[in-house]
Amino acid sequence: MTKKSREEAVPGYSASGLIACHACDGLHRIVDVPAQGKALCRRCGALLYRNLPRSLDHSAALYLAAMILFLLANTFPFVALQYGDRIEQSLLISGGFALQQARMGEVGFLILLTSVIFPFLTIGGMLYLLLPLRFGYRPPWMTPVWRMVRTLSPWSLIGVFMLGLLVSVVKLQDLATIVPGVAFYAFIGLLVVSSAAVASFDPAALWPRIGPVPDQTAASASSDSAAAMGYAVCHTCDLLVRRPATGMRWVCPRCASAVHGTRISGSISRTWAYLAAACMLLVPANLYPVMTVTRLGPAQPNTILSGVMHLIEEGSWPLGLLVFFASFIVPISKLAALVFLLVSTQRGSAWRLRDRILLYRVTEVVGAWSMVDIFLVGILVALVRMDGLATITPGIGASFFGVSVVLTMMAAHSFDPRLIWDRAVRARAGEST
Ligand SMILES: [Zn+2]
Ligand SMILES: [Zn+2]
Numbered sequence: 001m002t003k004k005s006r007e008e009a010v011p012g013y014s015a016s017g018l019i020a021c022h023a024c025d026g027l028h029r030i031v032d033v034p035a036q037g038k039a040l041c042r043r044c045g046a047l048l049y050r051n052l053p054r055s056l057d058h059s060a061a062l063y064l065a066a067m068i069l070f071l072l073a074n075t076f077p078f079v080a081l082q083y084g085d086r087i088e089q090s091l092l093i094s095g096g097f098a099l100q101q102a103r104m105g106e107v108g109f110l111i112l113l114t115s116v117i118f119p120f121l122t123i124g125g126m127l128y129l130l131l132p133l134r135f136g137y138r139p140p141w142m143t144p145v146w147r148m149v150r151t152l153s154p155w156s157l158i159g160v161f162m163l164g165l166l167v168s169v170v171k172l173q174d175l176a177t178i179v180p181g182v183a184f185y186a187f188i189g190l191l192v193v194s195s196a197a198v199a200s201f202d203p204a205a206l207w208p209r210i211g212p213v214p215d216q217t218a219a220s221a222s223s224d225s226a227a228a229m230g231y232a233v234c235h236t237c238d239l240l241v242r243r244p245a246t247g248m249r250w251v252c253p254r255c256a257s258a259v260h261g262t263r264i265s266g267s268i269s270r271t272w273a274y275l276a277a278a279c280m281l282l283v284p285a286n287l288y289p290v291m292t293v294t295r296l297g298p299a300q301p302n303t304i305l306s307g308v309m310h311l312i313e314e315g316s317w318p319l320g321l322l323v324f325f326a327s328f329i330v331p332i333s334k335l336a337a338l339v340f341l342l343v344s345t346q347r348g349s350a351w352r353l354r355d356r357i358l359l360y361r362v363t364e365v366v367g368a369w370s371m372v373d374i375f376l377v378g379i380l381v382a383l384v385r386m387d388g389l390a391t392i393t394p395g396i397g398a399s400f401f402g403v404s405v406v407l408t409m410m411a412a413h414s415f416d417p418r419l420i421w422d423r424a425v426r427a428r429a430g431e432s433t
Contacts, residue, residue, distance in 0.1 A: 010210065010254045013239070017211025020226035020233050020240055021046055023357050025262075025418040027226045030211050043421065044357040049209055055202035060130040062197035066123050069193060072186035074116065079169075079184055081383050083176040088385060092116065092183055095378030102381060104394045107402050111378040114371065118156040123194065125149040129206060143255040146206060147236050153198075154413070157368050157375075162191055164375025167323055170316045171380065175295070175390060207237040207254065225421065227262035234259055267416040268342060274411035275338055281404035282331060288397035291377050295390040303397060304328060304373055327373040327401070330366055334408055337363045338415065345420050348427030353420060360417045367412055370405045374398060 019030050023046035033039050038050040052058075074092050081088040093116050099108030125145050132139040139145070165187075169178050212231065226233065231240040234252035241252050241259050250259040264270075289301035302310070304327050311320035337359055344356065377398045384392040 010239070012213055012242075013210045013253075014213045015208070015210050017213055018226075018231070018240055019048060019209070019211050019238075020231065021048060022233065022238070023361065023417050024353075024421040025225040025227055025233075026421070027224055027229060027231075029214065030209055044354050046357065046361065049204065050202060052200060052202040055200060056130065056134055056205040059126070059197055059201040059205070060134045062193055062200055063123055063126045063130055066190055066194045066197050067127055069186045069190040070120060070123055073183045073190055076183040076186065077181035078187070079165075079181055079383065080179040081172065081176045082179055083389060087179075088383065089181070090382050092187065094382040095375070098382035098385070099378055099394055102394050104399060107374060107394065107398050108378065110402050110406070111375060114155055114157040115161040115375065118152045119158050119194075122149055122153050122156045123197075125152075126197070126201070133205065142206070143236055143257060146255075147257070150236070154364075154368070154409070157371055158187070158191055158194065160369055160371045161375050162187065163322070163326070163369070164372045165379055167311075167319055167372065167376050168379040168383065170319050171311070171376075172383065174314075175384070203238065207239065211240050212242060225418070225425070227418075227422070232259050232262040263418060263422070264414060264416040267414055267419060268346060271338065271342060271411050271415040274407050274414060275335060275342075278404045278407035278411060279335055281400045281407065282335070285397055285401035285404050286328075288400065289395035290373060290397040290401060291380060291395050292393045293390070294393070301395065304401065307373075307376075323372065323376075326369045331370045331405065331408060334363050334367050334370075334412070338408075338411055341415065341417075341420070345423050348423040348430075350424040350428060353424055356420050357417050360412075360415065360420070364412045367405070367409050370408075371402075374402045374405070 015030065017030055019028050020026065021028065021041035021044060024041060024044040026041050026043040028039070028042065028048060031039065033049075033051045035051055035053045039048040040046065041048055077089045078092045078094070079090060081090075093112065096108040096112030096116070099105065099111065125148055128139060128145055129142060129149075172178060226240055230243045232243065232250070233239075234241055234255060234257055236257040237252060237255040239252055239254045241250065244250055250261075251257070252259055286304055289303050290307065291302050293300045293302060305324075308320050308324040308328070311317070311323060341356060341360055341363075344351065377394050380392045381394050384390050
């Protein structure tokens with residue numbers, strides 16, 4: 001009932017309208033899919049939407065559980081380090097503050113943002129939206145809250161933090177006994193529950209899946225891109241919005257967000273700029289030590305690669321390979337993949353369009369895992385503070401590496417994959433005339 005009235009609130013739109021693929025901008029008619037089924041883009045294979053029955057019930061319950069686990073994980077002791085009769089306890093947020101004290105405030109702040117603040121805002125924002133909707137009310141400020149959740153969720157990295165924690169536990173094995181606290185188990189629970197919450201959420205619970213009422217031209221030329229038909233996707237609620245008459249502001253009729261044209265403006269040049277900066281920072285990030293370990297004797301500076309070698313020498317080669325993959329192979333292949341995508345897009349190449357869009361999607365997802373080394377440094381610095389016995393201090397390499405990872409993630413976000421298809425279509429049209 002509420003669904004019906006919300007659809008009618010947007011004039012000119014219907015549940016049997018059109019929808020555009022977010023990866024290639026291909027135009028599709030909205031059709032019913034069976035329960036648990038999904039609709040995929042005909043051109044590039046990207047997910048258009050899923051049909052998750054009772055998504056609102058499931059995701060509201062899961063986000064509520066995630067919030068409880070998050071609060072437990074942040075109030076109780078996380079892990080304790082036992083060395084002889086000395087015990088050092090630390091909280092989840094200790095890593096960020098320990099780096100602040102070691103005059104590496106910017107890296108500490110990055111850890112604090114991605115492991116505590118952004119996850120809190122994402123889970124809290126989702127609860128703010130889902131709980132009232134579950135009981136039949138529409139919360140005020142739905143648009144800004146949803147926009148915040150959408151912007152922050154790629155930067156909330158609790159899974160990556162967990163991997164950093166596992167690596168640090170292995171690294172400390174021969175130094176001291178690690179006693180996991182209540183917060184440690186709560187955090188593992190949070191990881192599982194929040195992944196389930198993300199998987200069970202269907203955006204149609206907030207913004208019903210509706211599209212523009214198809215007119216005759218749209219119906220006959222539906223293999224075109226939405227932009228070619230004069231539509232742009234609203235970046236907040238994903239509604240297709242028709243280009244207004246000249247001089248009028250392009251505004252989404254449903255969520256009142258401004259629509260910024262059909263493509264990310266200056267996408268290619270902005271992505272090149274981020275990439276060049278990230279590439280340059282990767283050199284000092286690998287040359288300078290990310291941390292210095294002092295343990296009963298001379299200080300031992302560790303670069304990213306020597307840290308991997310230590311892990312392998314100590315016999316934990318699966319973890320060593322994992323860190324090598326996450327902090328060396330992933331950043332370099334991510335840069336290479338983005339350069340390849342930029343060059344092939346600028347040349348209007350029509351070679352393997354589907355695979356290139358897939359490559360972009362993989363690049364976007366995998367990139368955040370490079371943060372594992374930054375979390376590792378933060379956790380080790382926070383845990384190992386046993387004066388006279390052992391200390392770990394952060395190195396300048398960690399700052400370079402952290403900024404480089406953030407810049408590569410920004411490069412991936414500013415690249416507009418829909419240009420891959422646009423340019424290929426335009427190049428083909430140019431050849432035939
Ligand atoms: Zn597509
Ligand atoms: Zn909108």
